[in-house]
Amino acid sequence: MLSAATVMAPAAATQKSSLEVLLETIRKRDEQPKDAPPALPARPTCRGRLPTTRRPSLPAGFKLENGMAPGAAVETALVDNKPDAEKEIAALEAKEEKPVKGRIFGTKRKFPNAEVLEESPYVNESHEERKGTAICMDPPSVSSATTKTNGKAACTDIMDYVLRKKLRVWCSSPNAKWELGQIRSISGDDAEILLANGKVLTVSPERLLPANPDILDGVDDLIQMSYLNEPSVLHNLQLRYSRDLIYTKAGPVLIAVNPLKEVALYGKSSIMQYKQKIKDDPHVYAVADLAFNEMLRDGINQSIIISGESGAGKTETAKIAMQYLSVLGGASGMESEVLQTNVVLEALGNAKTSRNNNSSRFSRVVQRAQGERSYHIFYQLCSGAPPLLKKKLFLKSANDYNYLKQSNCLRIDGVDDSKKFTALVDALDATQISKEDQMKLFSMLATVLWLGNISFSVVDNENHVEVVSSEGLTTAAKLLGCTANQLVTALSTRKIRAGNDSIVKKLTLMQAIDARDALAKSIYANLFDWIVEQTNHSLGSGRKCTWRSISILDIYGFECFNKNGFEQFCINYANERLQQHFNRHLFKLQQEEYLEDGIDWAPVEFVDNTNCLSLFEKRDEDKKKLRDDFAALEKSYEARFGALPAVVG
Numbered sequence: 001m002l003s004a005a006t007v008m009a010p011a012a013a014t015q016k017s018s019l020e021v022l023l024e025t026i027r028k029r030d031e032q033p034k035d036a037p038p039a040l041p042a043r044p045t046c047r048g049r050l051p052t053t054r055r056p057s058l059p060a061g062f063k064l065e066n067g068m069a070p071g072a073a074v075e076t077a078l079v080d081n082k083p084d085a086e087k088e089i090a091a092l093e094a095k096e097e098k099p100v101k102g103r104i105f106g107t108k109r110k111f112p113n114a115e116v117l118e119e120s121p122y123v124n125e126s127h128e129e130r131k132g133t134a135i136c137m138d139p140p141s142v143s144s145a146t147t148k149t150n151g152k153a154a155c156t157d158i159m160d161y162v163l164r165k166k167l168r169v170w171c172s173s174p175n176a177k178w179e180l181g182q183i184r185s186i187s188g189d190d191a192e193i194l195l196a197n198g199k200v201l202t203v204s205p206e207r208l209l210p211a212n213p214d215i216l217d218g219v220d221d222l223i224q225m226s227y228l229n230e231p232s233v234l235h236n237l238q239l240r241y242s243r244d245l246i247y248t249k250a251g252p253v254l255i256a257v258n259p260l261k262e263v264a265l266y267g268k269s270s271i272m273q274y275k276q277k278i279k280d281d282p283h284v285y286a287v288a289d290l291a292f293n294e295m296l297r298d299g300i301n302q303s304i305i306i307s308g309e310s311g312a313g314k315t316e317t318a319k320i321a322m323q324y325l326s327v328l329g330g331a332s333g334m335e336s337e338v339l340q341t342n343v344v345l346e347a348l349g350n351a352k353t354s355r356n357n358n359s360s361r362f363s364r365v366v367q368r369a370q371g372e373r374s375y376h377i378f379y380q381l382c383s384g385a386p387p388l389l390k391k392k393l394f395l396k397s398a399n400d401y402n403y404l405k406q407s408n409c410l411r412i413d414g415v416d417d418s419k420k421f422t423a424l425v426d427a428l429d430a431t432q433i434s435k436e437d438q439m440k441l442f443s444m445l446a447t448v449l450w451l452g453n454i455s456f457s458v459v460d461n462e463n464h465v466e467v468v469s470s471e472g473l474t475t476a477a478k479l480l481g482c483t484a485n486q487l488v489t490a491l492s493t494r495k496i497r498a499g500n501d502s503i504v505k506k507l508t509l510m511q512a513i514d515a516r517d518a519l520a521k522s523i524y525a526n527l528f529d530w531i532v533e534q535t536n537h538s539l540g541s542g543r544k545c546t547w548r549s550i551s552i553l554d555i556y557g558f559e560c561f562n563k564n565g566f567e568q569f570c571i572n573y574a575n576e577r578l579q580q581h582f583n584r585h586l587f588k589l590q591q592e593e594y595l596e597d598g599i600d601w602a603p604v605e606f607v608d609n610t611n612c613l614s615l616f617e618k619r620d621e622d623k624k625k626l627r628d629d630f631a632a633l634e635k636s637y638e639a640r641f642g643a644l645p646a647v648v649g
């Protein structure tokens with residue numbers, strides 16, 4: 001589920017060492033101009049190590065016996081059926097020495113002699129500079145696979161090699177699909193490609209990317225692939241997915257493809273296999289196991305970062321990791337407690353969106369898109385609260401509340417909110433939230449709903465308002481423990497201080513609506529913080545604290561609709577900053593690891609993909625709202641944490 005957006009560039013032919021170039025790049029990025037996003041906090045000096053990865057030149061499970069592969073029949077038959085070019089590749093690969101040391105982005109391999117280097121597609125121009133170390137870079141990245149000279153397309157070494165040897169290639173079609181084919185011939189500037197369906201295409205080499213030999217089909221770690229380009233990665237993931245192998249490694253990163261169905265990959269017996277190291281196939285269990293063992297071995301806190309688009313399966317993945325860790329943590333009843341806290345947190349933090357019926361969300365108490373719901377807990381409370389509770393909270397059905405009915409979506413297919421409420425109360429009990437506190441929780445939720453039913457009437461031509469006397473007003477006031485008049489004053493006026501005097505000013509309609517909604521949102525935000533605190537307290541109480549932890553980060557996923565609001569802005573901004581932090585952390589660690597071994601390495605170009613602001617650039621009508629919302633956010637941030645670095649120009 002994690003992806004690393006990086007561009008690996010070959011070493012520049014300057015007098016500076018690659019480390020100097022890298023540090024300069026990082027330094028420049030830190031000297032951010034005023035209108036750029038705030039710099040990330042300095043990465044702490046980290047004693048952490050990257051998980052080691054292996055990159056065998058043949059797929060996992062391929063072993064040599066007396067110099068011959070046990071599956072040699074299969075392997076030989078495969079090789080024998082291949083065109084000469086692939087035989088040559090196989091021969092070249094066989095000549096390569098074993099990897100020097102496992103690395104994230106592939107292993108730097110030693111080549112026995114210059115002859116092999118000349119023929120190998122793994123060699124790039126920077127080899128000459130690096131001969132001293134007898135270590136060779138991996139194939140240039142896809143992005144650098146084609147270059148232009150004098151306006152004419154020219155192929156780099158890799159494509160030259162592939163074209164010359166008439167290897168398998170990926171061919172991009174105008175409908176943005178990739179098709180696999182074999183080069184039949186080259187005539188002039190065009191290549192003739194025989195596709196799998198028998199069709200022959202004549203295309204410019206610019207539309208081709210090298211495909212991996214079929215022996216690499218379905219490898220469980222992408223870094224085992226000779227060519228790491230988009231179609232090859234997608235092809236490999238799809239192939240594995242079709243076999244219900246939803247997990248694939250990319251070095252230390254685990255990629256999970258959402259199966260959207262039950263797959264037989266989980267459960268006690270599978271957990272035991274990973275725990276006892278009987279199995280090491282890519283899996284969330286393996287990631288959790290590694291984090292657990294590294295934490296014990298090094299005494300260092302660990303983090304598992306889960307990232308991906310909305311609906312990609314982050315929350316499910318986080319739960320699977322927690323399931324594994326709670327089993328490893330010992331049989332103290334922790335497992336069920338952890339899983340029960342999920343029920344509570346999901347009720348308050350998740351909602352139905354157009355992409356995901358159980359999406360981790362925030363900021364949607366007062367408004368949302370059509371067809372989406374507010375947080376589950378509101379609907380569960382309205383349909384599942386027993387009669388006495390309903391009476392105490394003056395509760396009606398979800399359809400009676402403006403905050404819930406505005407988006408024309410009150411139900412989720414196949415979900416019984418009433419049953420979910422019963423499960424929620426069980427989970428609150430298991431989380432040791434007292435009945436008294438549960439009552440307060442439900443009462444505050446009902447307050448939020450009743451606040452949404454308060455309306456205003458304009459009383460003069462300056463758009464000033466008065467609060468309409470209604471059931472919403474009296475009930476919200478009762479639940480808040482104040483008088484209706486106090487609530488009216490709070491929602492329709494504001495006090496301005498002028499020296500020692502203070503003047504009370506009536507609010508306009510927009511200001512009053514904002515004040516009402518802000519109160520509802522702030523009650524909900526405080527409730528959520530409170531429940532998190534209670535949950536942590538409950539999980540921590542009575543247990544010996546080792547001061548070591550494994551943090552699992554699961555945040556709301558990136559999303560982009562035709563019309564994007566403040567919620568999308570916050571979600572996408574958080575996701576992009578996280579990705580940026582991840583890239584920076586991961587690649588810097590990798591760099592350090594190389595340097596520790598005395599290996600000078602090509603600089604990494606960090607890709608800053610903070611694009612979410614541009615979502616708004618497209619729509620004028622969004623700009624004002626964004627500016628207003630952001631100003632409010634800035635104000636509240638500054639009130640809590642002090643001056644904010646410049647973020648939006």
Ligand SMILES: Nc1ncnc2c1ncn2[C@@H]1O[C@H](COP(=O)(O)OP(=O)(O)OP(=O)(O)O)[C@@H](O)[C@H]1O
Nearest residue numbers: 260261310311312313314315316356359360556557
């Ligand atoms: N490993 C899995 N096995 C079976 N189903 C899964 C798995 N992962 C995800 N799903 C399905 O996909 C749905 C969406 O997953 P999930 O809620 O974890 O997405 P998310 O990435 O957390 O989304 P958001 O960012 O919107 O919160 C789940 O409700 C579940 O039906």
